[in-house]
Amino acid sequence: QKEVEQDPGPLSVPEGAIVSLNCTYSNSAFQYFMWYRQYSRKGPELLMYTYSSGNKEDGRFTAQVDKSSKYISLFIRDSQPSDSATYLCAMKIGGGSNYKLTFGKGTLLTVNP
Amino acid sequence: ETGVTQTPRHLVMGMTNKKSLKCEQHLGHNAMYWYKQSAKKPLELMFVYNFKEQTENNSVPSRFSPECPNSSHLFLHLHTLQPEDSALYLCASSPHRDRPGEQFFGPGTRLTVL
Numbered sequence: 001q002k003e004v005e006q007d008p009g010p011l012s013v014p015e016g017a018i019v020s021l022n023c024t025y026s027n028s029a030f031q032y033f034m035w036y037r038q039y040s041r042k043g044p045e046l047l048m049y050t051y052s053s054g055n056k057e058d059g060r061f062t063a064q065v066d067k068s069s070k071y072i073s074l075f076i077r078d079s080q081p082s083d084s085a086t087y088l089c090a091m092k093i094g095g096g097s098n099y100k101l102t103f104g105k106g107t108l109l110t111v112n113p
Numbered sequence: 114e115t116g117v118t119q120t121p122r123h124l125v126m127g128m129t130n131k132k133s134l135k136c137e138q139h140l141g142h143n144a145m146y147w148y149k150q151s152a153k154k155p156l157e158l159m160f161v162y163n164f165k166e167q168t169e170n171n172s173v174p175s176r177f178s179p180e181c182p183n184s185s186h187l188f189l190h191l192h193t194l195q196p197e198d199s200a201l202y203l204c205a206s207s208p209h210r211d212r213p214g215e216q217f218f219g220p221g222t223r224l225t226v227l
Contacts, residue, residue, distance in 0.1 A: 043218025
């Protein structure tokens with residue numbers, strides 16, 4: 001079983017829809033969870049960074065972590081065509097200088113006007 | 114120029130060529146990273162530098178040779194590559210190696226090995 005599983009999609013939704021992007025993981029030692037957005041021909045950019053279980057909201061984006069189920073989600077409300085990108089989840093074990101960062105494969109999202 | 118820049122943006126090379134990728138960050142960060150991004154695969158960390166010192170080499174073949182002359186510049190020297198090395202090579206920087214969650218990525222170099 002891979003450490004981090006992410007459905008690569010593609011996912012296509014109409015403008016205004018609520019988008020749900022998900023990752024599952026197998027290693028319960030993961031402590032920090034991140035979501036990155038990567039536009040075509042660009043590098044990833046950090047969207048959300050969470051530590052504990054529960055929800056974290058930032059504008060139209062909500063990151064949700066369920067450590068008991070080893071499942072994280074990113075919700076996008078009122079999706080816009082400008083949200084069309086690949087979304088990568090990432091997880092970190094450990095802190096200080098001794099850590100491991102693992103990425104998912106990314107989900108390609110298209111929001112149609 | 115702001116953020117993290119990478120040159121060239123695209124590179125096509127033969128298996129016997131020698132080329133170099135360049136990364137420059139204008140953020141005052143002390144840690145720099147090289148990643149490989151292949152289609153349908155997770156992002157793979159290759160090398161990490163912290164205050165110009167290499168702190169991580171994730172079992173990368175010796176045909177990839179990094180160089181970090183100062184905290185603002187990072188190079189990846191390439192020689193005798195294989196077609197399977199074709200990928201997007203991303204550079205990133207963060208304030209410190211201890212803070213990977215604050216990485217800023219460059220736009221990448223799309224490498225094709227013929």
